[in-house]
Amino acid sequence: MNLNDMQQRVNDDSALVHRGRFVTLTFTLGIGETDYLIDIVAGKIAHIRHRLLPTDSGVFAIRASSDSWHRHWQPVPPRDYHDIFAMLAKDSLSIDGQLTPLMQNLQYFKDVIASIRQRDGGPS
């Protein structure tokens, strides 16, 4: 998996950007012990950066272990890891913060996060 791929994959997906056209915010994606801040402007990812300061924060945070994300991003993810809400049900993912914008655009954020899922035969 390569988080750097997320920006291009999302921004190149015009249908996904259209569904997220009302989304302008920063959210936190936690992979193991590392937090990343993902800045979204009108559905496009403007920046992805390490969270270096505790005062630098996303509106909401979605966190799971590196192993859980590795499973989530497999081409055909195993059960309990195939969707962030399946991971939530399995208690292997946490959601915190102001959840309203997440819930207002839930499928968009699911698809943004899943965008770096490995594709059959291709690089991660």
Add this chain to the structure above:
Amino acid sequence: MSVAFDPIIGRYFTLTLGDDSYRIYMEEAGQGIPLLCLHTAGSDGRQFRHILCDQDITSRFRVIAFDLPWHGKSNPPKGFRDREYKLTVDGYKDIIKAVCAGLELDRPVVMGCSMGGRIVCHLALENPHGFRAMIALEGADKLTPYYNLDWLHRPDVHGGEIQAAFVSAQVAPTSPDEYRWETLWHYMQGGPGVFKGDLHFYWLDGDFDDRSPQIDTEICPIYLMSGEYDCSCTPERMLATAARINGSKATVMANMGHFPMSENPALFKQYLLPVLDEIASR
């Protein structure tokens, strides 16, 4: 120009329950043993269209799928805008019993999915002689909520979008994209608060693991079938239910999620036909 019609007949009838009358929509196809199909929470009878069109089934079974009150093309009661919809065990059983009586179904097989898979077990416990067999798809006698139901009905979150986005977690990644999105489309069309009201039964009022061991499967056989990717009625929860119901038969459906009849109809047929064969031969 001519069209090829589905072999489905859609009709309306009026169902009276207590002080309320409901205009109910039903679809049916086939002849033989009545097979009453119960849709999932927040959806409607369209989920069963592939079964209604399958001659391997309709040659032996009279397949009937109806939309619950408040769902699909069935109306809510008069004055619905001043009521909060909330399905209960007793209310759900009353609807199904009234439909069976009204349609004069003789010991039907009832196949329900999700909340429908839960209620069939309640019915088998209450009146095993009234039914030929029960098929509980994605049904368990004990479940655990994992999100707050208030997200499903509030003015700042689109109900249809959030419902589809929630349940998309329960579709197998291997299910055909066309049918994944048809299944989710049904969720996008639900009335305000209806999915939430169904989940009151599904998550908060439907547990009966303390009574499920009393079900007599000698009189009313029970088939429990759950999809590998179902993160709500997980295979583990279904198998735990089967272990409590002596004589029940359990199947874990590989590469399947929470909506077998609509998310992957061809694969589901492989699992369902042996069950229907067994029921028909009794």
